[in-house]
Amino acid sequence: MEIQALLFDVDGTLADTEEAHRHAFNEAFVRVGLDWHWDQALYRELLKVAGGKERILSYAARYRPDDEMFVAERLRDVHGFKTESYTALVAVGAVTLRPGVARLIAEARSAGLKLGIATTTSLPNVIALLRSTLRRSPDDLFDVIAAGDMVARKKPWPDIYKLALGELGLPASSCIAFEDSRNGVLAARRAGLATVVTPSTYTSDEDFDDVLCVLSDFGEPKRPYHHIGGAGADDGFVTVASLRRWATDNVPEDMIGHAVQTV
Ligand code: XBP
Ligand code: MG
Numbered sequence: 001m002e003i004q005a006l007l008f009d010v011d012g013t014l015a016d017t018e019e020a021h022r023h024a025f026n027e028a029f030v031r032v033g034l035d036w037h038w039d040q041a042l043y044r045e046l047l048k049v050a051g052g053k054e055r056i057l058s059y060a061a062r063y064r065p066d067d068e069m070f071v072a073e074r075l076r077d078v079h080g081f082k083t084e085s086y087t088a089l090v091a092v093g094a095v096t097l098r099p100g101v102a103r104l105i106a107e108a109r110s111a112g113l114k115l116g117i118a119t120t121t122s123l124p125n126v127i128a129l130l131r132s133t134l135r136r137s138p139d140d141l142f143d144v145i146a147a148g149d150m151v152a153r154k155k156p157w158p159d160i161y162k163l164a165l166g167e168l169g170l171p172a173s174s175c176i177a178f179e180d181s182r183n184g185v186l187a188a189r190r191a192g193l194a195t196v197v198t199p200s201t202y203t204s205d206e207d208f209d210d211v212l213c214v215l216s217d218f219g220e221p222k223r224p225y226h227h228i229g230g231a232g233a234d235d236g237f238v239t240v241a242s243l244r245r246w247a248t249d250n251v252p253e254d255m256i257g258h259a260v261q262t263v
Contacts, residue, residue: 116175
């Protein structure tokens with residue numbers, strides 16, 4: 001397998017962002033006069049629904065049916081205020097990149113690989129995060145940014161990954177996806193992508209199967225990752241060379257490039 005591109009999820013993979021999202025949701029609820037408050041335990045459950053707008057509607061339907069009509073009518077406002085709060089938090093440095101992310105992105109660029117983003121989060125959130133953490137315009141670093149409402153069906157549907165692959169003009173068999181959640185892994189695998197998983201704070205209790213490996217993070221030369229499963233037991237940090245080796249050694253031919261039909 002000749003790797004030509006790396007496709008990164010954002011929330012939980014590039015950075016552990018969901019606490020900032022959770023605070024932003026709660027600030028938005030106050031701004032519109034809703035007496036909602038999502039604590040960490042509840043948010044862990046609500047994160048099973050990808051997409052902030054979808055998460056708000058799902059919460060109202062399940063827990064606050066009296067607020068359903070109000071929320072449906074004001075959804076764009078509520079989510080708009082939330083995105084405003086989140087991007088402001090990111091802009092003041094509330095979120096930092098996970099270990100090894102900046103190093104791997106730089107190394108992959110130098111090696112001539114294409115880079116893509118495939119995320120459920122809204123595009124303004126991606127731009128704010130990359131500007132704040134990498135001090136670069138996203139377009140300088142990434143050949144494609146597939147985000148949020150660019151597709152109708154969000155993760156665990158594969159649509160956002162298929163959009164990114166189409167924009168890159170590459171087959172899934174020559175790309176690797178990086179994810180933190182079960183929803184994200186399902187989306188990547190259904191798009192036919194070999195996947196590296198680095199669970200985040202809110203997904204550490206989730207199960208991951210049919211992936212290249214599960215690591216605590218991408219590691220650094222002087223700060224090795226914790227190996228959890230699959231390839232990479234002896235590497236310590238993710239490099240372009242190690243990805244090439246893992247993809248060749250560990251992915252059975254029948255797994256690469258074929259969507260995993262589990263929808
Ligand atoms: C994570 C998500 C997003 C964020 C909130 O996206 O599911 O919905 O929780 O962002 P990913 P929005 O892991 O695919 O990056 O409110 O903009 O949806
Ligand atoms: Mg994620």
